[in-house]
Amino acid sequence: MLIAIAAITVMALVFGLLLGFASIRFKVEGDPIADQIDKLLPQTQCGQCTYAGCRPYAEAIAAGEADINRCPPGGETTIQALADLLELEVKPLDDECGVEKPKTLAVIDEDRCIGCTLCIQACPVDAILGAAKQMHTVITDECTGCELCVAPCPVDCIDMVETQLNPNTWRWPDPSHIDLKLGESS
Ligand code: SF4
Numbered sequence: 001m002l003i004a005i006a007a008i009t010v011m012a013l014v015f016g017l018l019l020g021f022a023s024i025r026f027k028v029e030g031d032p033i034a035d036q037i038d039k040l041l042p043q044t045q046c047g048q049c050t051y052a053g054c055r056p057y058a059e060a061i062a063a064g065e066a067d068i069n070r071c072p073p074g075g076e077t078t079i080q081a082l083a084d085l086l087e088l089e090v091k092p093l094d095d096e097c098g099v100e101k102p103k104t105l106a107v108i109d110e111d112r113c114i115g116c117t118l119c120i121q122a123c124p125v126d127a128i129l130g131a132a133k134q135m136h137t138v139i140t141d142e143c144t145g146c147e148l149c150v151a152p153c154p155v156d157c158i159d160m161v162e163t164q165l166n167p168n169t170w171r172w173p174d175p176s177h178i179d180l181k182l183g184e185s186s
Pocket residue numbers: 041042043044045046047048049050051052053054055057070071072073074
């Protein structure tokens with residue numbers, strides 16, 4: 001019995017050492033340039049840049065595979081910030097990705113919501129609260145205005161509502177101070 005316990009202990013130690021060695025030997029270093037670029041992106045995760053979110057787009061820019069003008073939510077402000085960081089020329093937003101629009105947040109008409117959960121599944125930042133067959137609501141502080149929840153709603157009860165933020169000073173993803181102009185949905 002003692003021999004078995006000793007053998008298991010030795011094996012655990014050996015595996016522990018091997019795992020420790022592997023984690024150091026094969027450690028993947030972050031890309032500091034991609035990190036800095038990512039910090040300048042709006043973090044709406046809307047995919048309009050044609051990448052799977054802000055981080056993949058940041059990595060593509062850092063790798064020289066994507067231009068700096070593909071983010072409609074960030075618009076001119078983000079292009080300018082990226083150009084400054086990377087010492088590149090400012091260029092107009094690539095209209096194939098979309099157009100810069102006023103900043104908006106999603107608002108659900110709770111009386112019409114049928115609780116299908118499709119909007120929750122579509123939201124990339126978990127900004128919608130609800131359960132199957134129950135009314136759903138948007139957590140305003142978390143919503144980035146990506147609009148990805150609008151199309152899947154089968155009863156068309158999600159509106160995008162303009163915010164009163166100054167587009168020249170406002171930066172995603174901190175919408176916690178947003179003051180909604182209810183009734184002025186786009
Ligand atoms: S378009 Fe901009 S905000 Fe949307 S995922 Fe791409 S980088 Fe992020």
